[in-house]
Amino acid sequence: MKIEGKRAVWNEYQKDIAADKYFYVRSCVRQNFFPGSETTFLRIMREELGKDIYEHPCHTTCTGIGYHGDIVPIDTMMTVVARQFALMTEAGYENLVPSCITSFGIYTEVLDTWHHFPETEAKIREYLKKATGREFQIPKNLAHASDVIYKFRKEIAAKAKFKLINKETGKPLQVVEHIGCHYSKMFPNKGVGGAEYPYVLVGMIEDWGGEIIDYPERRHCCGFGFRQYLVQANRGYSMSCSHKKFESMEPYKPDMIITNCPGCPMFLDKWQYAIAEMEGKTYGANGQGIPVFTYEEVAGMVLGYDPWDIGLQVHQVSCEPLLDKIGIPYNKEKKYDGVNGQKLGVPEMPVNLKCC
Amino acid sequence: MVDFGYKIQADRQINLDITNKALANFVKKHENSFNTCIGCGTCTATCSTAKFTDFNFRRLQLFIRRGETANVKAEIAKCMLCGKCQLACPRGVNTRNVIMMIKKGLEAHV
Numbered sequence: 507m508k509i510e511g512k513r514a515v516w517n518e519y520q521k522d523i524a525a526d527k528y529f530y531v532r533s534c535v536r537q538n539f540f541p542g543s544e545t546t547f548l549r550i551m552r553e554e555l556g557k558d559i560y561e562h563p564c565h566t567t568c569t570g571i572g573y574h575g576d577i578v579p580i581d582t583m584m585t586v587v588a589r590q591f592a593l594m595t596e597a598g599y600e601n602l603v604p605s606c607i608t609s610f611g612i613y614t615e616v617l618d619t620w621h622h623f624p625e626t627e628a629k630i631r632e633y634l635k636k637a638t639g640r641e642f643q644i645p646k647n648l649a650h651a652s653d654v655i656y657k658f659r660k661e662i663a664a665k666a667k668f669k670l671i672n673k674e675t676g677k678p679l680q681v682v683e684h685i686g687c688h689y690s691k692m693f694p695n696k697g698v699g700g701a702e703y704p705y706v707l708v709g710m711i712e713d714w715g716g717e718i719i720d721y722p723e724r725r726h727c728c729g730f731g732f733r734q735y736l737v738q739a740n741r742g743y744s745m746s747c748s749h750k751k752f753e754s755m756e757p758y759k760p761d762m763i764i765t766n767c768p769g770c771p772m773f774l775d776k777w778q779y780a781i782a783e784m785e786g787k788t789y790g791a792n793g794q795g796i797p798v799f800t801y802e803e804v805a806g807m808v809l810g811y812d813p814w815d816i817g818l819q820v821h822q823v824s825c826e827p828l829l830d831k832i833g834i835p836y837n838k839e840k841k842y843d844g845v846n847g848q849k850l851g852v853p854e855m856p857v858n859l860k861c862c
Numbered sequence: 863m864v865d866f867g868y869k870i871q872a873d874r875q876i877n878l879d880i881t882n883k884a885l886a887n888f889v890k891k892h893e894n895s896f897n898t899c900i901g902c903g904t905c906t907a908t909c910s911t912a913k914f915t916d917f918n919f920r921r922l923q924l925f926i927r928r929g930e931t932a933n934v935k936a937e938i939a940k941c942m943l944c945g946k947c948q949l950a951c952p953r954g955v956n957t958r959n960v961i962m963m964i965k966k967g968l969e970a971h972v
Contacts, residue, residue, distance in 0.1 A: 742868040749870045783864040857864075 512703045519690075519700035523657040524647040528559040529599035531590060533606030534567045536768040536800075542817020543802040544605050547651055550805055554665055555658055559603070562593045570608035570688075574732040584626070585633045587616045592640035602645040603654055607767035610650040611688025614696050617648065648696075650689060652766035652801050656698055656706045659713045667810030669715030672761070673833040678717035679761040682796070683707035684751075684774065686767025687727050701725075707764050710801060714808050716761075723754035729777070730769030748777040752789045752796075759791075762828050763798040774798045779822045782859035793860040795823030807834060814840055819850070824862040838862075881929035888967035889926065893960050898953040899923055905947035905957055915940050919947055919957060926964065938964050 528551070532544055551557045569586050572578035594602055604610045620627035634640055655662070670679040685704045690697025699705030702725065708718050729747025734740045751774070755763075765771040778795035782788045790796045798821065799807075806816035807829075813836045818825040829836055842850040855861055889896050903920040911917045917940040925934060938961050947957045 738867060740868075741866070742871050745868065746871040746873075750873060750875075780864075780866060781870070784866065785870070786863065 515703045516699040516705040516708075519695060519698065519705075521649070521653065521696060521698055522647060523649040523653045524601035525657070526557050526601075527599055528557065528601050528603040528654065529594040529597060529645075530559050530561040530651070531565050531568070531602065531604045531606075531609060532561065533604075533609065533768045534571065535772075536605060539768060539772040540800050540803065540817055540820060542806075542815065542820075543800040546802040546806040546811065546816045547605070547655070549811075550662070550802070550809065551654070554809060555661060560597055560599060562597055565590055565593055568604070568606070568609040568612045570606070570612045571732060573612065574608065575736055576733070581630070581633065583612065584616050584619070584630045585637065587613060588630050588634040588642055589638060589640060591642035591645065592634065592638070594645065595641070595643045600643070600646040602648050603651050604648075605651050605768075607650065607686030607688045608769075610648070611692055613645075613648055614693050617644065618693065620644070650706075650766065652689075652706050653698060655801055655805055656709050659710045662710075662805055662809065663713045666714060666808040668808050668832050668834055670711065670804075670808065670832065671715045672831050674831070678715055679828075679831065680719050680759060681711045681716040682719050682721065682724075682755050682758075682760040682763045683711060684728060684763055684765045684767075684770050685725075686765070686770055689766060707766055707801060710804065711764060714804070719755065719758045719760055721755045721758050723751045726751050726754075728765075728767070728770040728773045730767075730773050735769075735773070744773065745777050745780060748773050749781060752778070752781070755796075756789050760796050761831060762804075763796055764801055764804050765798065766801050771798045771800050775822045779856055779859050783856055786858050788859055790823070791827070793858070794827060795859055797821065797823050797825050797828045799825075807832070810834070812836070814843065815845075822861075823859070826862040876928055876930075882931065883927075883929055885931050885934070885964065885967045886926045886929070888970065889960060889963045892963045892966070893956055895953070895955045896923070896960050896963075899955050900953060902952065904950045904952060905955075908946050908950040910944055910946060911940050911942055917941060922964075923960070931968075934964060935968055 536543055548559060551559045566586060569578045569583045573583040604613060672679060685707065690701045690704050694701040697704050711718055727747050729744035731744055734744040763774055775798040778789060788795055803816050803818060813825060813829055813834060819841045842852050844850045901920055901924060905919040906912050909919060917937060922937050941961050943958050943961065945958050951957060
């Protein structure tokens with residue numbers, strides 16, 4: 507498809523994204539996988555963009571992992587979601603911003619279910635009332651955190667200290683963008699650009715100086731797939747999906763991968779280590795991997811945040827070659843210093859995957 | 863190399879535009895009920911041969927439809943033509959005749 511055609515498709519799928527006063531709900535797993543991402547998002551929203559964004563200390567999981575893993579029944583999931591809505595209502599907010607793509611999918615699914623089956627909504631309201639005594643309003647606006655960054659991508663570009671450009675050659679970095687399946691594959695009209703050509707990450711990369719790679723398996727799942735990974739015997743399915751994507755993107759020599767889902771960066775990052783150790787195959791230059799980032803980390807990088815403050819040291823594939831390409835300064839000695847001054851410990855180096 | 867207890871699955875992707883459908887078309891033409899197969903696997907679940915060998919009628923029909931016919935001759939040689947699968951099939955596929963038509967199709971070099 508020609509780029510003009512894609513732009514036409516993107517234009518068909520636009521969504522309203524609230525401009526301020528957000529109720530933020532964190533992801534269960536991201537804080538372990540890439541702990542700097544959500545902190546960086548809040549820092550950008552509050553310090554760079556001056557937005558009112560609130561997170562409630564009592565919010566819980568949306569139960570998405572359990573729901574999609576066939577452990578949590580749908581009524582339980584909807585009641586937990588209703589409780590999140592109640593916390594938002596009590597805090598005086600109307601715009602819900604989940605950090606997690608699966609949570610975004612869960613909230614979208616629940617709202618759509620209630621739209622088509624009002625009796626289900628009434629039943630869940632009753633369950634919540636009986637269980638917690640709480641009541642709630644439906645969010646006026648539901649946008650994923652990547653939608654919000656997409657909305658303010660030009661403001662971030664205006665404040666950027668670095669561009670996604672190779673400082674040696676002056677050419678744009680070649681970027682693979684990977685969208686979480688639950689962002690728009692279930693409800694295409696709820697994602698910027700729909701399911702086939704989501705624009706949410708493309709817009710960020712284009713405005714921050716990079717160039718998007720359009721490779722054959724671009725829309726393929728990363729392989730997380732919940733039960734595919736949760737059951738050890740099934741992990742081959744998960745790894746095979748990532749492997750298929752790497753093989754497909756490899757000829758285009760990507761400089762980096764950007765993602766908007768908790769699972770995708772985890773698996774695209776860590777499976778590169780596992781594939782290298784199992785088969786000796788690496789996908790980056792000089793025996794290294796292709797660095798994988800969350801969109802908050804990329805935003806933090808272009809805004810000139812210290813790479814170790816935004817959590818780039820917890821990535822399996824080393825980020826240093828990319829930082830060097832862009833010209834972002836970093837202190838090698840402080841890579842494994844924790845925020846409290848304690849040393850995080852230096853990880854053991856893999857045998858086949860070269861790391862810094 | 864490290865063994866993590868799982869492995870990368872071989873890519874099963876095929877290009878439907880260039881795959882060889884000659885055998886599938888031959889069987890469909892000469893045993894019309896083959897068209898109604900939904901690949902439910904009831905045939906395989908009831909198969910006496912499958913109890914003792916890796917013969918799998920459901921997988922066989924999938925291979926033929928995908929144009930992956932390299933091992934089909936060896937596979938159908940395992941079938942005893944007892945017909946239990948035909949009794950169990952919820953779609954009424956004449957499975958015994960499907961096996962015979964596969965054999966004929968292979969002999970006709972389709």
